[in-house]
Amino acid sequence: MDIKEYMQDLGQRARAASRIISKAESGKKNLALLKIAEAIENNQATLISENQRDLDVSRQNNLDSASLDRLTLSPKTIQAMIDGLKQVAALPDPVGEITDLCYRPSGIQVGQMRVPLGVIGIIYESRPNVTVDAAALCLKSGNACILRGGSEALYSNQAIAACITQGLIAADLPEDTVQCVATSDRAAVGELITMKEYVDIIVPRGGKSLIERISNDATIPVIKHLDGICHVYIDDSADINKAVAIADNAKTHRYGVCNAMETLLVAEGIAPKVLPLLAKIYLDKGVELRGCIKTCSFIPQCSRAFEEDWRTEYLAPILSIRIVKDIDEAMEHIHQYSSAHTDAIVTENYILARRFLREVDSSSVMVNASTRFADGFEYGLGAEIGISTDKLHARGPVGLKGLTSLKFIVLGDGHIRQ
Amino acid sequence: MDIKEYMQDLGQRARAASRIISKAESGKKNLALLKIAEAIENNQATLISENQRDLDVSRQNNLDSASLDRLTLSPKTIQAMIDGLKQVAALPDPVGEITDLCYRPSGIQVGQMRVPLGVIGIIYESRPNVTVDAAALCLKSGNACILRGGSEALYSNQAIAACITQGLIAADLPEDTVQCVATSDRAAVGELITMKEYVDIIVPRGGKSLIERISNDATIPVIKHLDGICHVYIDDSADINKAVAIADNAKTHRYGVCNAMETLLVAEGIAPKVLPLLAKIYLDKGVELRGCIKTCSFIPQCSRAFEEDWRTEYLAPILSIRIVKDIDEAMEHIHQYSSAHTDAIVTENYILARRFLREVDSSSVMVNASTRFADGFEYGLGAEIGISTDKLHARGPVGLKGLTSLKFIVLGDGHIRQ
Structure with missing residues (x-):
């Protein structure tokens, strides 16, 4: 033939x-x-x-x-x-x-x-x-x-x-x-x-x-979509319980999917409170943790994250964690490393929620919700043929x-x- | 440099x-x-x-x-x-x-x-x-x-x-x-x-x-848009006055523009009534007419159109004219030769208007309106950067x-x- x-x-x-x-x-x-x-x-x-x-x-x-x-x-x-x-x-x-x-x-x-x-x-x-x-x-x-x-x-x-x-x-x-x-x-x-x-x-x-x-x-x-390097940013203004629930769900609900969180960003003011709680959950579930120097100081079991980690879609029980100063540093990190698939903020602050929604340029941008929701069925499209990380024609599910x-x-x- | x-x-x-x-x-x-x-x-x-x-x-x-x-x-x-x-x-x-x-x-x-x-x-x-x-x-x-x-x-x-x-x-x-x-x-x-x-x-x-x-x-x-080979189809069910006004305007309002009509399709039942009226208008305005054999029989000043004419965007005072049996033959011609920019039907028939709108696959499809309306300002977009004849992302003005x-x-x- x-x-x-x-x-x-x-x-x-x-x-x-x-x-x-x-x-x-x-x-x-x-x-x-x-x-x-x-x-x-x-x-x-x-x-x-x-x-x-x-x-x-x-x-x-x-x-x-x-x-x-x-x-x-x-x-x-x-x-x-x-x-x-x-x-x-x-x-x-x-x-x-x-x-x-x-x-x-x-x-x-x-x-x-x-x-x-x-x-x-x-x-x-x-x-x-x-x-x-x-x-x-x-x-x-x-x-x-x-x-x-x-x-x-x-x-x-x-x-x-x-x-x-x-x-x-x-x-x-x-x-x-x-x-x-x-x-x-x-x-x-x-x-x-x-x-x-x-x-x-x-x-x-x-x-x-x-x-x-x-x-x-x-x-x-x-x-097409190439990568799902998704972020959750926990701001100082976050509700601790919601932050823990979302960061847990976004990483551990399913590991091998494109809308799973790969990097957790935590504002330095809330890090001492939220990181120990999250570390326990992740370690209990067998998630390997890789963090910046400051993160390692809060979580003894955490190994050092390298530049390469911020660029990696693990699709596995591995999470990289970075402590940032504030929403600006978080959005700068997302701008640099996100694959523009799905990124979320956890905050109770109206002004920050509004800024994050407007300024983060990803196919799905979320406030106080798990990245795992980025899905055609969850969005009410009925079905999906894929998730686009391109900007032209179709973006997202x-x-x-x-x-x-x-x-x-x-x-x-x-x-x-x- | x-x-x-x-x-x-x-x-x-x-x-x-x-x-x-x-x-x-x-x-x-x-x-x-x-x-x-x-x-x-x-x-x-x-x-x-x-x-x-x-x-x-x-x-x-x-x-x-x-x-x-x-x-x-x-x-x-x-x-x-x-x-x-x-x-x-x-x-x-x-x-x-x-x-x-x-x-x-x-x-x-x-x-x-x-x-x-x-x-x-x-x-x-x-x-x-x-x-x-x-x-x-x-x-x-x-x-x-x-x-x-x-x-x-x-x-x-x-x-x-x-x-x-x-x-x-x-x-x-x-x-x-x-x-x-x-x-x-x-x-x-x-x-x-x-x-x-x-x-x-x-x-x-x-x-x-x-x-x-x-x-x-x-x-x-x-x-991008490459060509504007736009058609007006006058059905047997057309109002003669509207048909003449639209076919005149679509061709002679401006010659060098992408939304000008380049080919006129006329149903055979209405051709004897509408073509002599239109021929007089076109010839008075100095438009050169090129038609199929049947068209030439109604308009002595019309020269023969060749296959190449159906494929040409004249952008000039030249018009090709073809007599067709009905809407099906008209849509078949449009499917074959249109550049999918703008195509219009003139009809008083509800069923045919509905079919033409659904079945003609062009960036603008019109009923009883001049193709010259295909324009960002006329459509209420306020301004336009161009007219797209592609289907992805943006189509039309x-x-x-x-x-x-x-x-x-x-x-x-x-x-x-x-």
Whole structure:
């Protein structure tokens, strides 16, 4: 198979399908989502046996256990896929929504209508559930998509793709609306991210190295996030109980997620009170602590943090801690080291809360709340395709709206420009 | 002067200034705009004499008369600059606006706050008034900017830049908020569009070849529009008087603008009635007509249009005309040939109006209005930095909001994730 030809063909089909799905009725799109859920339910045995083939190959290739975990389909993960499809079906249709329609002095009415982006290319690692999640979000937002999952999940993804096709056909929608790349040849990715004429946007999901490689090579715009170096700053004016609860939750609720706190900043006035309380909690939970000199003076078990620590997304039970003079020094640290994902302040002071919200330039900025809330479901987006740390187009958790654009509409009654 | 070093220095200064301007109070930004207007008023004689130096050089270099026209500063164009600055000062500040703030089931409040993009690079041809317009929009939206005008306008732009600096200083804002590139070396553009660490977005303004070159070479996202191949479709259900008024206005109001109609599509049922009326108007105004075979049968003075005509933005008193069967054939033509800038339908039929609005995928879609309305002022944006035919980030006329992004804000009272 010639990969270039194969990918170009997928692109052409996706472009053709996108014209139809972009104007499909909400009811039809929802029907397709529910029919896909039905197909997955009915084909559970096949999904699990195809997944077994992937697992067998991956075990032979000595895939690490965390990756094997993510690759595995169980009745539980399959049920989660089915629930996810039903949830997306229940969300309001973003396409065609008209906002800000108002009369202008000339007599015309001007507003904006939400429209799909067109064709979305999604590149991800070996998590077969992403195939269903991504397909559901693209379909609901009126986009066609080309999905390229990790090669380790090839059989699983093809089995899922068959269910998606069944659902699309049952709802009388073009089956090319969702296409899975049926080859593990890496050249397919290179084609996908440079087929400007067929693909409007690329969404890579996975580890930092995958995302970095794709953003460097893509000639198509990419919605991405690279790092989640999130901060919590505890100001002198913080309520101690809230500060402890938030700093605990932000670090220890889950370690391997992008919205976990990696660096704790503490104002020097409150440090003697709050750090011993927090140190006990962290050490009891087995969190390794690395701090500045002053921090180490309060926590004997704390080792010294180096410059490199402030720049590291641990994704692990490790926390770096720095004592700062005040909110200005805290915001300066955040400006220098934050990955602009999510940063929070704990304070009871109105003026400082207002300043932090305005001055910290991150995709999510929080007052008195755990960074763990930075999430499409928690924000009420219904679902998310990822979290963007870019500023253009979509910033923060990207839901259905992030997969759409706005066109202007003008309504007149024979109006001409004077 | 080492161009790379020089541009990197501009970039660093812009980045530093952007941190301050991003959080500057609205009052200060407005004061700066009014002080710039004052400085321009007070330095009118200098502006005109510096502009004269540019004109002298350009005449020696045999610059064409249209370009000389655009390059010339007169008391009238200077007054327009002053008025523009006052208008932008009077617009509401987009920065810091909080929208959609609401309580989530978890108890947190989630909303979005509008924030500046950071540093904007603007590249344009020899129109010195763009220097003021672009600076005003960037300043008001809390962005720093680096302006690179055409080399023919170097002296004029430096004189304008001096006024801008005066205004910024008078308002106690960093003078590096607006920097004009003080060299006509073309290598400066190459640097500007690849300084990812200092520049967040590039806005090229000018002819198609400039914009194409910049989009191809830039490694920074570009807000652009390439073509304005705009259509008016007159359906069988149109009111003849409205159809004639709109098709006349869309073509002949101004010829050299991107929102002028380039192709007229007419449903075959109404063609015998509407085409003779329109032909008389166009021919009286000296518009050359090029049509399909059927069109030529109604208009003897019409020459044959070729495939190439459907793809051409004439920007001149030339119009191509095609007779189509119905709205479907019209939308198919638009899908194939439109540059997705602005397309309009003339109809009294509710169903067709609704379909056209939903199904035509252009940055502006109109019903019973002239394409000439596609403009930031007409839409109520107050001012525009350009019209985007891209789908990502900003689509259609780009005003202050297009130069901003949205971050999520979360307000809590010690909330943690369960």
